[in-house]
């Protein structure tokens with residue numbers, strides 16, 4: 293197995309002269325959305341700017357929040373945190389059943405950028421020993437991603453009371469009649485799981501029990517059509533398990549690196565003005581050397597989604613039908629192959645007998661229904 297240094301240097305040379313794109317919590321959370329994709333694991337491990345690559349390939353993805361959504365999000369966060377987080381404390385008392393009226397408030401954001409991480413460590417070390425309830429506004433956490441340290445500047449507050457920490461995630465999507473958009477809730481849960489893992493890692497490094505960080509995170513959203521905040525507890529154990537598996541996979545990225553043909557690089561070769569000078573065709577050819585696992589969910593989580601969707605369509609891959617269908621079709625790589633098996637026009641290969649029988653049965657039922 294390669295050493296960490298060898299792995300980092302292998303990933304760095306894969307990225308080439310293009311500056312590394314630091315991981316933020318949103319990007320780390322998205323890793324857990326498609327853990328089986330080697331292309332994404334390698335590109336993220338190498339810190340490749342996938343957004344720049346997708347634009348250069350001619351497949352830009354419309355990611356990123358609109359200025360309106362960002363302003364709305366900032367205004368809602370300011371409302372929740374106004375007067376030393378008075379409104380937030382009211383919500384926390386309710387949702388965590390706290391018997392206390394007051395807590396200490398630490399605004400870590402006001403500490404100089406270069407000192408923030410060290411200051412955060414000191415504060416959490418003290419907090420893990422103390423009993424006083426304390427709110428931490430904008431602590432700076434870190435997480436190792438494939439040998440690189442990613443610093444996470446969450447717009448979250450970690451709340452400590454009686455030695456237990458809770459991550460608080462403030463989001464501006466509305467909860468209407470007790471229901472929120474499931475995709476937004478899943479994305480928020482995946483992002484909060486990144487903070488839980490980062491805080492658990494920090495406590496472990498400091499010699500404390502990582503399980504002092506609760507797996508229930510507090511999600512704060514506006515209620516109905518008013519801006520009044522409401523809080524709910526969200527269990528992120530499943531998101532944590534997927535995230536840990538994916539990060540472990542990224543640290544064992546050596547196999548993926550070893551399988552790459554000699555000389556493959558995702559370098560955009562930026563010129564003096566920062567614009568890529570490499571031809572889009574050469575970049576596409578290099579990216580296609582690494583297998584992808586496209587699924588429709590990629591459209592909301594990965595910058596390369598339109599590029600990979602186009603590739604999956606051209607290959608007729610069964611991946612484009614979604615993860616559930618792909619998993620059920622296990623071993624049948626293309627839509628054409630699945631249709632031929634269903635029509636009985638193709639003999640099943642060894643191991644495909646069962647899925648071929650199911651496909652023929654499904655096709656017979658479909659014909660009966662249509663008739």
Ligand code: SF4
Pocket residue numbers: 326329330331332584585586587590594595596597598600
């Ligand atoms: S869009 Fe492509 S690279 Fe990104 S996760 Fe999906 S298949 Fe992988």
